Amino acid sequence: MKVTPLNITLACVLTWIISEWGNGQLNLSAWGVVLLVLLLIVVDILFRMMFKENGKLWMGEIGFILVTCILLLIIKIV
Numbered sequence: 001m002k003v004t005p006l007n008i009t010l011a012c013v014l015t016w017i018i019s020e021w022g023n024g025q026l027n028l029s030a031w032g033v034v035l036l037v038l039l040l041i042v043v044d045i046l047f048r049m050m051f052k053e054n055g056k057l058w059m060g061e062i063g064f065i066l067v068t069c070i071l072l073l074i075i076k077i078v
Contacts, residue, residue, distance in 0.1 A: 002054065005061040006044040010037065 017033055043064065051057040 002048075002057075004044060004047070004057060005065055006040055006047065009065055010040045010044075013037075013040070 013036065044061070047057060047061050047064070051060050
C-alpha cells in the first residue's frame with residue numbers, strides 16, 4: 001500500500017478523534033466517525049484510480065485536502 005496524503009490525513013484525524021473522545025469535548029457520534037473514515041477511504045481509492053503516477057496522485061490529494069480545508073474555514077467563518 002502506498003503512503004498518500006489522504007492516508008496521512010486519515011491517521012491524523014483518527015488520532016485526534018481517539019484523543020478527544022474521552023474528554024467529552026468531541027460532538028461526533030460513532031456513525032459520524034465511521035462515515036468520515038469511509039469517505040476518506042473512498043476518496044483515496046478514487047484518486048488512486050484516476051492518477052496512476054505517484055507524483056500526480058500526491059498533487060491531486062494535496063489539492064483535495066487544501067480545497068476541503070479552505071471550504072471548511074469559509075463555512076466556519078460565515
